[in-house]
Amino acid sequence: MTHDVYTLPPNLPVPQDDGAADHLLGLELPDLVLESSLGPVNVHDVDVLYVYPRTGRPDRPLLPGWDETPGARGCTPQSCAFRDAHGELQALGVRVAGLSAQPLEEQQEFAERNRIPFPVNRAVLLRGQERFNVYCSPCHGRLGNGLGMIVRRGLKRPPSYHIDRLRQVPVGYFYDVITNGFGAMPDYAMQIAPRDRWSVAAYIRVLQYSQDDSINDVPAEMRAELPSPNAPAAQGPKQ
Numbered sequence: 001m002t003h004d005v006y007t008l009p010p011n012l013p014v015p016q017d018d019g020a021a022d023h024l025l026g027l028e029l030p031d032l033v034l035e036s037s038l039g040p041v042n043v044h045d046v047d048v049l050y051v052y053p054r055t056g057r058p059d060r061p062l063l064p065g066w067d068e069t070p071g072a073r074g075c076t077p078q079s080c081a082f083r084d085a086h087g088e089l090q091a092l093g094v095r096v097a098g099l100s101a102q103p104l105e106e107q108q109e110f111a112e113r114n115r116i117p118f119p120v121n122r123a124v125l126l127r128g129q130e131r132f133n134v135y136c137s138p139c140h141g142r143l144g145n146g147l148g149m150i151v152r153r154g155l156k157r158p159p160s161y162h163i164d165r166l167r168q169v170p171v172g173y174f175y176d177v178i179t180n181g182f183g184a185m186p187d188y189a190m191q192i193a194p195r196d197r198w199s200v201a202a203y204i205r206v207l208q209y210s211q212d213d214s215i216n217d218v219p220a221e222m223r224a225e226l227p228s229p230n231a232p233a234a235q236g237p238k239q
């Protein structure tokens with residue numbers, strides 16, 4: 001059973017403001033740390049905390065009566081709208097988090113499924129590869145093993161992408177490291193546009209697949225383009 005969670009059916013009932021939340025105006029959010037698809041988040045630190053009941057999954061039927069409940073349907077389009085405005089909000093220094101009653105595992109599924117806002121196809125991966133080789137490989141190496149040119153000249157060595165911890169992070173994590181930097185690594189938000197960040201993130205996942213049994217998950221025509229695991233460990237970008 002599949003259904004479209006991304007578009008709203010016509011004639012949804014409109015919620016009415018009964019004023020029950022009026023007293024919240026001007027109040028501060030408490031110091032409260034919650035798990036999220038990107039690790040723990042303190043709600044006190046965000047500027048926009050939007051609350052929604054639950055996001056649907058295309059592979060599961062809607063709850064009975066969902067569309068008839070005012071305000072219930074629309075969580076996925078709402079979250080996607082925040083996602084699409086993410087770069088703009090971030091440029092303004094606005095931090096956004098979404099809060100729903102779903103278990104973390106479902107939210108991770110949702111985040112992973114939606115965070116790459118376009119189909120991952122060969123063109124996207126090749127673009128990701130090209131950007132990766134320009135911006136990331138000098139330190140991370142073409143294979144993502146952390147042995148790039150600059151590192152060999154004495155800069156701090158980044159972790160290999162092929163360690164278990166980084167294999168297990170959602171693709172969105174790479175997007176966030178590019179956007180915000182990580183530890184000793186600067187961010188690349190100015191150099192790499194949001195769409196290209198997703199391409200690079202997707203390409204990193206492919207690099208990870210290429211180094212283990214999941215190589216079969218990589219589209220055949222992309223496999224030929226990947227660096228060979230036996231290639232010299234460190235190569236600078238082609239200039």
Ligand code: HEC
Pocket residue numbers: 132135136137138139140150155156157158159173174177178182183184185186188192200
């Ligand atoms: C100037 C060198 C340099 C460049 C260029 C660079 N990184 Fe890094 N990266 C590092 C270092 C150093 C670390 C480890 C930072 C630390 O642990 O303090 C790191 C860590 C990471 C991590 C792992 C974070 C974690 O959880 O351990 C990811 C993912 C990553 N970089 C992605 C990228 C991507 C994608 C690019 C290209 C857009 C990139 N890096 C460009 C140096 C670099």
